[in-house]
Amino acid sequence: xxxxxxxxxxxxxxxxxxxxxxxxxxxxxxxxxxxxxxxxxxxxxxxxxxxxxxxxxxxxxxxxxxxxxxxxxxxxxxxxxxxxxxxxxxxxxxxxxxxxxxxxxxxxxxxxxxxxxxxxxxxxxxxxxxxxxxxxxxxxxxxxxxxxxxxxxxxxxxxxxxxxxxxxxxxxxxxxxxxxxxxxxxxxxxxxxxxxxxxxxxxxxxxxxxxxxxxxxxxxxxxxxxxxxxxxxxxxxxxxxxxxxxxxxxxxxxxxxxxxxxxxxxxxxxxxxxxxxxxxxxxxxxxxxxxxxxxxxxxxxxxxxxxxxxxxxxxxxxxxxxxxxxxxxxxxxxxxxxxxxxxxxxxxxxxxxxxxxxxxxxxxxxxxxxxxxxxxxxxxxxxxxxxxxxxxxxxxxxxxxxxxxxxxxxxxxxxxxxxxxxxxxxxxxxxxxxxxxxxxxxxxxxxxxxxxxxxxxxxxxxxxxxxxxxxxxxxxxxxxxxxxxxxxxxxxxxxxxxxxxxxxxxxxxxxxxxxxxxxxxxxxxxxxxxxxxxxxxxxxxxxxxxxxxxxxxxxxxxxxxxxxxxxxxxxxxxxxxxxxxxxxxxxxxxxxxxxxxxxxxxxxxxxxxxxxxxxxxxxxx
Ligand SMILES: [Zn+2]
Ligand SMILES: [Zn+2]
Numbered sequence: 001x002x003x004x005x006x007x008x009x010x011x012x013x014x015x016x017x018x019x020x021x022x023x024x025x026x027x028x029x030x031x032x033x034x035x036x037x038x039x040x041x042x043x044x045x046x047x048x049x050x051x052x053x054x055x056x057x058x059x060x061x062x063x064x065x066x067x068x069x070x071x072x073x074x075x076x077x078x079x080x081x082x083x084x085x086x087x088x089x090x091x092x093x094x095x096x097x098x099x100x101x102x103x104x105x106x107x108x109x110x111x112x113x114x115x116x117x118x119x120x121x122x123x124x125x126x127x128x129x130x131x132x133x134x135x136x137x138x139x140x141x142x143x144x145x146x147x148x149x150x151x152x153x154x155x156x157x158x159x160x161x162x163x164x165x166x167x168x169x170x171x172x173x174x175x176x177x178x179x180x181x182x183x184x185x186x187x188x189x190x191x192x193x194x195x196x197x198x199x200x201x202x203x204x205x206x207x208x209x210x211x212x213x214x215x216x217x218x219x220x221x222x223x224x225x226x227x228x229x230x231x232x233x234x235x236x237x238x239x240x241x242x243x244x245x246x247x248x249x250x251x252x253x254x255x256x257x258x259x260x261x262x263x264x265x266x267x268x269x270x271x272x273x274x275x276x277x278x279x280x281x282x283x284x285x286x287x288x289x290x291x292x293x294x295x296x297x298x299x300x301x302x303x304x305x306x307x308x309x310x311x312x313x314x315x316x317x318x319x320x321x322x323x324x325x326x327x328x329x330x331x332x333x334x335x336x337x338x339x340x341x342x343x344x345x346x347x348x349x350x351x352x353x354x355x356x357x358x359x360x361x362x363x364x365x366x367x368x369x370x371x372x373x374x375x376x377x378x379x380x381x382x383x384x385x386x387x388x389x390x391x392x393x394x395x396x397x398x399x400x401x402x403x404x405x406x407x408x409x410x411x412x413x414x415x416x417x418x419x420x421x422x423x424x425x426x427x428x429x430x431x432x433x434x435x436x437x438x439x440x441x442x443x444x445x446x447x448x449x450x451x452x453x454x455x456x457x458x459x460x461x462x463x464x465x466x467x468x469x470x471x472x473x474x475x476x477x478x479x480x481x482x483x484x485x486x487x488x489x490x491x492x493x494x495x496x497x498x499x500x501x502x503x504x505x506x507x508x509x510x511x512x513x514x515x516x517x518x519x520x521x522x523x524x525x526x527x528x529x530x531x532x533x534x535x536x537x538x539x540x541x542x543x544x545x546x547x548x549x550x551x552x553x554x555x556x557x558x559x560x561x562x563x564x565x566x567x568x569x570x571x572x573x574x575x576x577x578x579x580x581x582x583x584x585x586x587x588x589x590x591x592x593x594x595x596x597x598x599x600x601x602x603x604x605x606x607x608x609x610x611x612x613x614x615x616x617x618x619x620x621x
Contacts (some may be wrong), residue, residue: 008036010156011184013074013148014064015041017155018180020140021063026050031142032095032168032177039194040158040183044166046095052178057160060180064158071153072137076146084132084143095168096143103129157191158184161198197439204439206491207336213496213555215487215504216337225334225341227484232504235535237344237483239502241322243374243606244346244479247367253320253348258300260324264290269457270299278328280341293326298451298476301349302458305472310462315472316352316360322483323347337488344483350475351460357402357450357473361409361431364448364477368433369413371479374606375490379435379445380416383407384423392426394452402450402473403429427453433481437493445489446481450474497556497580501606506599507536508557510548512564514540522563525573525592532600549576559599 015034022029022045032044045052079087081104088097135144137152149155160182168174185191202208210216215233222228229237245255261282267273272295282291294300301319310317324344333339350360365381372379385403386392392399406429410417417431424430428450435445451474454460464470480486500506507529509522522538529536539548545562552560558581561573572589590598601607 007156007184007186009147009149010154010186011036011041012146013152014155014158014182014184015043016074016135016137016140016142016144016148017064017067017152018060018160018182019043019045019142020067020137021060022180023140024063025056025059028092030093030095032166033099034142037181039185040161040181042179042181044095044168044177044179046168046175046177052163052180054163057163057180061158061160067138068152068155070138071151073151074146074148075136077134077136078131079134080131081129084134087134088143100132100143103132156184156186157188158182159191159195201439201441201492204492204495205336206338206488209491209496210336213504215491223341224331225329225339227337227340227342233487235504236487236498236502240480240483240486241344241346243371245320245322247371247479248318248320248346248348251318251363251367252316253318256301256304256319256321258294258297258304258321258323260294260326261291262294262300264292266299266303267292267295270302270454271457272296272299276327278330280326280328295327296325297321297323297345297347298349298454298474299458302454302460302474305351306458306460310351310472312353312462312464312470315462316350316356318348318350320346320348337484337491340482340484343485346478346480346483348477350477351455351462351472352475353462353470354398354401354473357475358405358409360475361406361448362413364475365409365413365415365431367479368446368448369415372433372435374608375493376608377435377437377490377493379433380418381410382423382432382434382444383410383417383419384425384430384432385419385421386424386429387422389422392424394428398452399429406431406450425449425451427451435489437489438495439492443485443489445486446478447476448478449476451476497578498558499606499608500558500581500599501603503556503558504535505537505555505557506534506603507559507561507596508539508552508555509536510539510545510552510560510562512545512562514542515565517568518563518565521568525561525563525596528592529596529599532596534596534600534603552576553578561595 015036018041019029019031019034022043026047028048028050030046030048032046034041034043081100085097085100085104088094088100132143133145134141135146135148136142160180163178163180166177166179168177183191183194185194210233213232214230215236216227216229218224218227264273267276267279273279276295279295280293282293284291301321304319305317322344324342325347326342329339329341334341352360368379383403383406386399407417407419410431430447430449432444433446435443437443455471455474460472460474461469462472498504509525509529511518511522519540522540526536526538539551541548549560549562556578558578560576561567562576563573567573570589572591573595574589575587575595577587
């Protein structure tokens, strides 16, 4: 884990202690693997006929505390591999035995989702293993590579959260095990802060809020991973999409439009055909030609560029399009809007000369800054560069120059950035936008990539000042990335309390009674708001006004006005303002025109008057 590196030995030691406790309580327990994961640890266990339930977690915790209180040192020992295999056999640990046999045979246990430190390997996997290490605390010995804390007493604060099913080595058809998962932190305060954050995250789960706020739905008939956006959700999509397009238009990007399928030859030429085995094929009854749903848009866009001769004077050429790409993601990996099979992108491609990369990236990173400020998201830029290996295509000198340019841009704009070598795509370096939400969780959103390869594969050209043909460079860029993923993050970031410019319903007008003059007045107010481009609705149900107010609050409508006789007579309203929206003065009755103009201005200027910072200390209600 890159974060909390110092907590790693502690969390890892807790995995031993938990296995030890489970063995005390269920002596027949057979153990799989027990790695450190984000915020904590787990261990896979097989209790034979018994099985663990959520209720057992308290018992295990109690047993763990007695092991912790005993302050048992972790002691290292080594065994030759054959002795280790015999040990596993004697102790009836068939899973460990299997791992050890793999180690002996292949020098690795190859389970790429496991931390390779968790198993007792002495080699790095490409040679044979002679010996393995074990660690013992009290009466418990485990095959392990370490490192651990000095003794069981030095393990901070932890809590076991859940038990779930897991196949041995993650492979269907293998024995079913149970995965016991816990979180651990250096102090009780850190732990309780984390648990509080998890509670808040549960409340903010975008799948739950999507349902409650009527933003999107899934249908079994349409299929998994294919979200359907309701009218309210469509407002969100269109508003963020328009915002992105406005920023790009100001930077010289032009809109293009492409179909959602293409001949597979297009993707064979681009090289994506082999890279996207998770493709949706499309068959034609008319011809033998094979088509597929587009998994990306760049190949199409190259064909617009290639449709006429280009001169150095035409560059950069910048195409943008909000459009959907289709990828047949595994059903088990689909997750609300965060992982879907049809993802909308604010995708753009720049075709430019090498000497224009700096200006283009400066413009892109400036757009990102402007956009994420409005969304109230803090972010870091991860610059992914190449290493010395030969897995990258293109001239290393050009790479070097381009990487330097990207870093120059990051420095010049004073971005919060870091460099990771060896993380570049094979076709060029990239910048990922890592945003932090109101709960302190980090998400990768947009990615901006340089591409030296696709222009080559499609034979893109421009005529230079020298009259010769040259290759342009391509930049893939998105500000939002996937709309769906962005909305998943943003819904949880805001807890569904969208700023006025994004709120699907900006003003709700409720009537105090059903008198004609009151209803007429309320209706006119809604019409006037609509004329100003605002999204306003009328609640004229014969319910108590208290109920109407609660209904508007549940839908997190930013502004609500109640119309009764008093409002009709004075022509003034006293808006009820959603609690998280900061207002400097106590609201007073204001004239209708003034109220509507203020809201319209707020919406148009994309003002963010909500206060999201300071969370999670107070979890604004
Ligand atoms: Zn260990
Ligand atoms: Zn692209």
